[in-house]
Amino acid sequence: MRALLALALGLLLLQEAAAQSAWKAECGSCHIAYPPQLLPAPAWRRMMAQLERHFGTDASLEAAAAAEIGAYLERHAGTGKRVAGAGSSQRISETPWFRREHDEVSLTNAANCGACHTLADQGDFRERNLRIPR
Numbered sequence: 001m002r003a004l005l006a007l008a009l010g011l012l013l014l015q016e017a018a019a020q021s022a023w024k025a026e027c028g029s030c031h032i033a034y035p036p037q038l039l040p041a042p043a044w045r046r047m048m049a050q051l052e053r054h055f056g057t058d059a060s061l062e063a064a065a066a067a068e069i070g071a072y073l074e075r076h077a078g079t080g081k082r083v084a085g086a087g088s089s090q091r092i093s094e095t096p097w098f099r100r101e102h103d104e105v106s107l108t109n110a111a112n113c114g115a116c117h118t119l120a121d122q123g124d125f126r127e128r129n130l131r132i133p134r
């Protein structure tokens with residue numbers, strides 16, 4: 001019984017790692033892989049359902065990859081304060097949380113997180129790795 005449980009857990013971890021690397025590869029090729037926590041599940045679901053019309057570009061994926069990545073995004077989707085009032089907007093940079101957090105900076109290209117968050121491509125948004133360009 002223990003061995004079976006360990007096996008089941010092992011498979012789940014493998015599945016999670018595979019989904020994460022698929023997400024990083026597919027959703028990090030044109031821009032950083034935006035953290036799943038910054039949008040609520042309904043927004044990710046909507047985005048994944050219309051990837052062929054993704055912000056004016058075609059980001060469509062094979063059905064299996066889209067399903068795997070969509071499930072990953074929803075598993076890690078934001079809840080609570082960060083996504084309150086976000087509705088189903090597909091832009092992180094238009095959520096009320098984002099606007100509050102960024103009210104001190106002038107954003108000409110908000111989607112380019114890496115312009116200020118120097119380690120954004122590694123999912124690191126800590127203040128100490130922030131450099132505001134002048």
Ligand code: HEC
Pocket residue numbers: 026027028029030031034047051054055057058059069090091092093094109110111112
């Ligand atoms: C073919 C290129 C391409 C691929 C692949 C791609 N995107 Fe995008 N994505 C874009 C473009 C272009 C924009 C708009 C950028 C802008 O307005 O500056 C965008 C914007 C976004 C935004 C909004 C950023 C914001 O807050 O303003 C999110 C979230 C996003 N993409 C998620 C994803 C996810 C999830 C995937 C993988 C399923 C993905 N993208 C794959 C091109 C792509």
Ligand code: HEC
Pocket residue numbers: 034035038092093101102104105106107109110111112113114115116117125126127130132
């Ligand atoms: C023009 C510079 C700039 C851009 C572009 C930018 N940010 Fe920020 N970001 C800031 C500043 C300044 C803060 C506030 C720092 C603080 O008070 O901790 C911040 C705070 C944050 C925080 C909170 C960090 C914490 O530890 O509390 C997150 C998460 C974040 N930004 C994500 C993003 C994402 C995702 C993008 C791209 C969609 C983005 N930012 C684009 C400057 C920027």
